[in-house]
Amino acid sequence: MARAYDDDLRRKLLAAYDRGGATLGEWAERFGVSRGWAWKVSAQRKHSGQAERVRNRTGRKLRTPPEVQRQVIGWFAAQPDLTLREVQERIERQARISLSLSRVWHLVRRLGLRLKKSRSMPPSATRKPTGSGGCRSSKPSAPSRRRS
Numbered sequence: 001m002a003r004a005y006d007d008d009l010r011r012k013l014l015a016a017y018d019r020g021g022a023t024l025g026e027w028a029e030r031f032g033v034s035r036g037w038a039w040k041v042s043a044q045r046k047h048s049g050q051a052e053r054v055r056n057r058t059g060r061k062l063r064t065p066p067e068v069q070r071q072v073i074g075w076f077a078a079q080p081d082l083t084l085r086e087v088q089e090r091i092e093r094q095a096r097i098s099l100s101l102s103r104v105w106h107l108v109r110r111l112g113l114r115l116k117k118s119r120s121m122p123p124s125a126t127r128k129p130t131g132s133g134g135c136r137s138s139k140p141s142a143p144s145r146r147r148s
Helices: 007-019 024-031 035-048 066-078 084-095 101-110
Strands: none
Touching: 007 024, 007 035, 024 035, 066 084, 066 101, 084 101
């Protein structure tokens, strides 16, 4: 994948264009960049007011206010067996912020909290050990088919 040009090149191109003496397309040729890139950089500066490249962070930003984060920590301190659904309902009711269950999960993980139970999971299917440590069998063992 191609790398972005350095901010230094952007600043130099725009400074040369600001001094005048040539068009933006001519400066692009002198600096060895495409005219489209030069136009884009110039338009971005007009829009944002800065010559440096605007850094983009992909993905949705989770912006939960610090007071809500403190509330969630308090809820878990008072009742450590909260489920995600219960936390989601409390956030909606008290903070009036609507979060999906996955966003609540990310919030809980980011705060370093752990869930103690989940009502959506079936009970554990692990059997209790027998008293003698042997295996129980509901069927008698099959007779041997070997002829004597």
